[in-house]
Amino acid sequence: MHIKGELTYDNLVSLQKDFLNTSDKAKKRINILTITSAGIVFVLLFLIQPSFHPVQIAINLVLTFLFALLVPVIIRHNAVRGLKRDVHSKKLGPFSLHLTEEGIDVQREYSSKHVAWKEIQRVTADDANFFLYHVNQSAIIIPRNAVKSDTELIELLSTYVGESKIETKTGASYNRKPKRAVFSVLIIALVLLVGVHYYYIKPQNDVARAVQMVDDLFVEVDGKSDSEKNDETPGKIKESTDQEQIDQTRKAIAKIDPDNGEHGGYSIAVLGLSLTVNDAQKQLDKREGNQISDGTNKDSSTESKDDPLEEQDKEDTLIEFTPNEKDVILKDNVLKNKDILEDFMKVAGENNESQIRVVKYVKSQGVIIYELKSRYDANADEGWISVDPDLSHYKPTENEVQDVFNNAPQQCGYMSKDKIEGYYKLNKCRTNWEYRLLPIPK
Incomplete structure (x- = not known):
């Protein structure tokens, strides 16, 4: 059988795509890179928003799966873009193939070679080409438009190469729709989870974060013995508490807006947190001597225990x-x-x-x-x-x-x-x- 035709840059791009989709070695490398990068993304998402809440974990998992679906697409896209026209220019142009009982004689404008049938490792195809892979990861490209009869060529290859080495389907042609469906489902799930997070989980996290920041302003007395608790004054600010920390705490509380539907129902919590931060501010001002004088002698105040009637007066x-x-x-x-x-x-x-x-x-x-x-x-x-x-x-x-x-x-x-x-x-x-x-x- 004699085949004559012309190879173009598009034929080389098709070969690159087919190799990435059908080669076990290429698929293994892509899978390893996908799993590794997805694991890194999941850890980074947790570090950015540390939370063990089921909804937050679900959001992180969906984002990770979406990223995992995109990684192979990005790798294949970059591999195709990496093809240089000038580097492969000698492979382009007119060619002729002579298929005999011994093998295939390949004749190009600048080179020629003979490939024995036993060197052919596998045969794949897409909508426009046949690819005959042989040793050293090389392949002979046969454009379909150069073949008079696809059936005749397949029968010839089955005879000399063996039917077991001929792949009738390529990964690129039959798995695209399922992947698109999975991608669409994950996008919808992500939108729903983000909505649940924004309206239900985020307000709780905002309040919990503000409560923790307020607690961090004061001396911790829980978990201590009774004698140790008596030595500490409940509500006393820590030595490390400073103005910047109080300002950041006020800012966290300010993000909780009880009049907003998102934070509705937290008005009492906001009031309590604000009063507590106000107490911390007063203690800090007193400690650092930043009080605005009210005409009284700050150093003359002494602690005393008066009877209840005197206190009422x-x-x-x-x-x-x-x-x-x-x-x-x-x-x-x-x-x-x-x-x-x-x-x-x-x-x-x-x-x-x-x-x-x-x-x-x-x-x-x-x-x-x-x-x-x-x-x-x-x-x-x-x-x-x-x-x-x-x-x-x-x-x-x-x-x-x-x-x-x-x-x-x-x-x-x-x-x-x-x-x-x-x-x-x-x-x-x-x-x-x-x-x-x-x-x-x-």
Whole structure:
């Protein structure tokens, strides 16, 4: 049988694809690389989001399977792209094959060779070519368009090569649809799992993370003996607790929005966490001497055990408060140090240094104090205002409705001057979308 034709670059690409799909050695290498890389991806996913929750593990497994399906595709794609036209140029062009009882005589423009039938190890085919693999992983390509009759060629090969060496199907032609189906199913499963994670698991993880960060601020007393617990003060911050750690904890709590459907039902937890962090902030300020003076002698305070009646008298009697010269003071409808307030309003949320204290006199009930601190996280490029209400110098009336804003420390997005309503406002706070802090002087 004589066969004449012309080899093109597309024929070489088809040979490369066929070799990767049908060679046991190539498939073994691809499988090893796929399993190894998939294992690495699964470990990395766990390190990025450490969790033993079944949904999170399922998400990691689906992502790993998707990656495992893509690895062989990527390897084959890169192998095909690695074929260089100039390197294989001598293999391209016109050729002629003479099939005899002894073997195949191959004649090209620049070379010729003889391949005995016993050297043929296996025969495969795709839609456009026959591939006759022989020693040294070489192959003779026979384009179908150069053959008068496929049946005649197959019968000849069956006679001299043997039917056992002829593969009637190639991996590339019959496993593509099942792989696409599996890939589609995994994508759908991933979308469903991510939805479950976002609406059910993530809120729990956010709260658990915030609780852990709050716990890390304080001395651990669990697991100790009774005598050791008595030596420790429950609620005392650790020596290692610093301002950055407290700020990061506040930020974690701020991500829990009870008004959002995602975190609905966690309002009490947020309030408790905020109060606890506020206590940690006060302890840190006291330890580092960063308290804004309230006119009392910090060093003169001593611990004493008074009887309950004396303690009750102290609670009923307001401690006289003396503001600082740089405090922003509202008294008798007169606002003092307005320029300090507006200077702070311009830079709030841009640094971690700016802070002011606002003192509001409320008739005979005393004063409400707000410590406002500018906060900025360079890594996240986010800024906010930390608001710490102090009611220790204020006595509410018997029927007074409690202001939710003053119940706990706040985190507000920014401060504004609303000339229409006539107030300086704190905006996007935890408990209030906007809070009227002070009236604008007329």
